Amino acid sequence: TQLLEQSPQFLSIQEGENLTVYCNSSSVFSSLQWYRQEPGEGPVLLVTVVTGGEVKKLKRLTFQFGDARKDSSLHITAAQPGDTGLYLCAGPEPGGYQKVTFGTGTKLQVIP
Amino acid sequence: DVKVTQSSRYLVKRTGEKVFLECVQDMDHENMFWYRQDPGLGLRLIYFSYDVKMKEKGDIPEGYSVSREKKERFSLILESASTNQTSMYLCASSADVINQPQHFGDGTRLSIL
Numbered sequence: 001t002q003l004l005e006q007s008p009q010f011l012s013i014q015e016g017e018n019l020t021v022y023c024n025s026s027s028v029f030s031s032l033q034w035y036r037q038e039p040g041e042g043p044v045l046l047v048t049v050v051t052g053g054e055v056k057k058l059k060r061l062t063f064q065f066g067d068a069r070k071d072s073s074l075h076i077t078a079a080q081p082g083d084t085g086l087y088l089c090a091g092p093e094p095g096g097y098q099k100v101t102f103g104t105g106t107k108l109q110v111i112p
Numbered sequence: 113d114v115k116v117t118q119s120s121r122y123l124v125k126r127t128g129e130k131v132f133l134e135c136v137q138d139m140d141h142e143n144m145f146w147y148r149q150d151p152g153l154g155l156r157l158i159y160f161s162y163d164v165k166m167k168e169k170g171d172i173p174e175g176y177s178v179s180r181e182k183k184e185r186f187s188l189i190l191e192s193a194s195t196n197q198t199s200m201y202l203c204a205s206s207a208d209v210i211n212q213p214q215h216f217g218d219g220t221r222l223s224i225l
Contacts, residue, residue, distance in 0.1 A: 099210065
């Protein structure tokens with residue numbers, strides 16, 4: 001059973017378009033992290049959201065943590081080819097387990 | 113910057129061989145992790161270690177073992193490689209198991225023939 005479900009699984013868009021990817025759970029998370037993994041590399045942390053309703057911006061990327069801390073979204077404005085990669089959400093596994101669980105990821109391709 | 117280095121980017125081994133994947137980090141992190149990454153399944157935790165000589169099973173430890181003799185080095189061992197262990201293997205380290213970001217290596221793409 002996957003604790004963190006991401007959608008869509010794949011996304012192919014033209015340069016300049018906007019997009020939103022989602023990370024959903026039926027469980028409450030104390031925090032959620034977003035990572036980006038470029039082809040041939042390991043994931044790199046983009047942001048951590050901690051407070052319900054929190055919005056964080058990283059240039060053209062906007063991250064939101066749901067009010068109930070069960071979901072998060074990543075919105076990219078005016079996507080560029082450099083945004084291509086696998087986007088992963090992750091969070092401390094609920095229930096006091098000392099480990100992080102990762103979502104299945106959204107694979108984004110931005111076509112020039 | 114934290115650097116996590118995995119010894120091989122690509123590795124091809126035969127069924128039944130004993131395979132060692134090595135990982136070294138340079139930030140004095142207590143915690144180190146081994147994941148495998150398969151399409152549609154995301155990252156699945158194999159083992160992690162929160163101190164030298166300490167290890168904890170993750171979600172899919174069967175067929176694997178680990179070794180942490182020094183703080184900076186965490187090795188993943190496939191005791192008798194099988195074709196279903198063909199995958200991308202990622203090593204990571206962090207200052208805290210759950211409250212700090214994980215820093216990943218670039219991965220080892222392992223093929224078992």
